[in-house]
Amino acid sequence: MQIEELLVDGLKHEYKITVPAKDLDERLDAILLEFRATAKIKGFRPGKAPLSLLRRMHGERAQGQLLSETMQETSAKLFEDKNLRPALRPDVDMEGEFALGKDLEYKLSVEVLPTIEVDDFKAPSLERCVAEVSDKNVAEFVERIAGQQKSFKKAPKTAKAADGDAVLINYVGRVDGVEFDGGKGEDFQLELGSGMFIPGFEEQLVGSKAGDEKIVKVTFPENYQSDDLAGKDAEFTVDVSEVRKPTDAKVDEDLAKNMGFETLAELKDSVKGQLETDNASLTRSHLKRALLDELADKYTFDVPAGMVDLEFAQIWEQIKRDAISSGEAKAEDFEGMDAPADKDEADEFRSIAERRVRLGLLLSEIGVKNDVQVNQEEVNRRIIEEARRFPGQEAQVFEYFQSNEEARAQLRAPIFEEKVVDFVLESANLKDKKVSREELEALVRAIDEEEASPAKTKKKTASKKKAPAKKTTEKKAAAKPAAKKKAPAKKAATKK
Structure with a gap:
């Protein structure tokens, strides 16, 4: 050769x-x-x-x-x-x-991968923000739990429904005078102001009384999942059977028993433990970001353009998906666009992609040099977590990962990264700074907003700019005319 x-x-x-x-x-x-x-x-x-x-x-x-x-x-x-x-x-x-x-x-x-000198690597000095769980934090959380246990009691027939009240209704929906599937319901309790139905529906029932018949006129959102109804005007005949006023649950022993605890003290202890766990997670999130910022400032080296291109493409695809799922754009708005039309936005996304690639390569090198390992048990636990996301298809998920080395590598990568971060933080010089839980939440929220900055500009990227509409879906026939569909929780990728 x-x-x-x-x-x-x-x-x-x-x-x-x-x-x-x-x-x-x-x-x-x-x-x-x-x-x-x-x-x-x-x-x-x-x-x-x-x-x-x-x-x-x-x-x-x-x-x-x-x-x-x-x-x-x-x-x-x-x-x-x-x-x-x-x-x-x-x-x-x-x-x-x-x-x-x-x-x-x-x-x-x-x-080729760059040569990264980490033989003399030393963990930086960092400030660690820590928050203690106060009695006030516990009390507020328990009050929030009580608020979620809200129930409604029948009001007098003369009572007018206000925002926050519930109405018991029968309804029939029509488009162009014709009833449509899923537009009919009986004895349905609707909380006014909950946003459960499409915009404009609940507001028109404010002020109604038991025995009233209301004609509610609304327009289905442009991004409604049923093409037959999207963007169309509809008219609902609504019979109000009852007006119901909310009653908040009291913070007492009964509340604790309803939550599965023997006493109110046990409920509060459980809440305190959960808040302490949450605080620790918030502290680590803030600390990890501080570490990555330090490393990004300290280490500069060329990164493979091909890897940056791939990361850029992933960022852009996520932005498009978010814009489409939120109703701010349609798939056709992005046809032929492999990057934002605005050069400044494209440059911003590429800068983010380059930072992520550089930090990923640096953490990988630190991990390899210090023999950070991911064992099979850790990978198996992650596979089990993935399988639980697909009830009834667990066997297929296990088989997929067992037969696909690349898929297993994708699971292993974030585990490896977190272990490298833990390794670095263990040797870092950490100086604790006491903050309130509210301050800690604000710090992490600021990080999340900064990391989500590409998504904030996604409205500019679509060729058509439309006011966002609530995403709705029909549930069961004779149930709800347009109940909002909650998007499934997405597993966030590690952001740097």
Whole structure:
């Protein structure tokens, strides 16, 4: 094998590799001998067919295997000899058509991982914001629990429904005078102001009394899931059976028993433990961001453009999905757009992508140098978590991850990163700063808002700018005309 260096430009490398025809012939014979051991050819015992016959019968298949194996082996040899670590799969370009009896020549272009010096790495000094759980925090949380236990009691017939009250209603919805599926319900309790129905519905029932018949006129949102109803005007005939006033649950022993505790003190102890866990999580989130900011400021090195392109594409795809799911844009608004139309936005997203790639490479190098390991048990726990997200399909999820090394690697990567962060923080010089829970929440909220900054600009990227509409869905027939659909919780990717 001969190697000719064509280009070295930063992390971009290009080589010409030549494999002599003699070596190729020997490799091809070896492949054909493997075929002969198992081939069943009429007139010959297994393993006795001549190579000339095998060349005629299996030559094309053998040549394909020859090219694949030769390129893999010679590329690996090149990386080993040159001490290169490919960042992504290399591009291979054959020069001319391959023919037996001739040398194989091909060009290999690859971006390599940068050399990152972390032998003398020292964890930075950081300020750790910690919040103690006060009696006030516990009391407020318990009050919130009580508020969620709100119930409604029948009001006098003369009582007018106000925002926050509930009304017991029968309703029938029509579009162009025709009833539609899912637009009919009986004895349905609707809390006014809850936003459960499409915009404009609940507001028109404020001031109604028991025995009233109301004609409620609304317009279905443009992004309504039913194309037959999206954007159309509808009219609901609503009979109000009762007006019901809210009654808040009291913070007492009965509340605790309703929540599954023996005493109110036990409920408060449980709440305190949960708040302490929450505070610890908030503290770590803030501390991790502070660490990543320190590392981003301290370490500057070139990163593979191909990796940045992939990260940029993921950011852009997420922005598009968020815009479409929130109703701020439609899929067709992004047709043909592989980046924001606004150059400043595109530059911002690319800067974010480059930071994430750089920090990912740095954390990976620190982890490797310090022998940070992810064991199989940790990966299995993550697989179980993934399987629980798909009730009834657990077996298929397990099989998918067991048979897909790349999928397992995607699960392993965030586990590895968190363990590297923990490793660094264990040796960091941490100075505690006491803050209130409210201050800690505000600090983390500011981080979340900053990390979500690309999503904040997504409205500018769509060619059509429309006022956002609430996403709605029909539930069961004769249940609700337009109950809001809660989006499933998404598992957030690690942000840097």
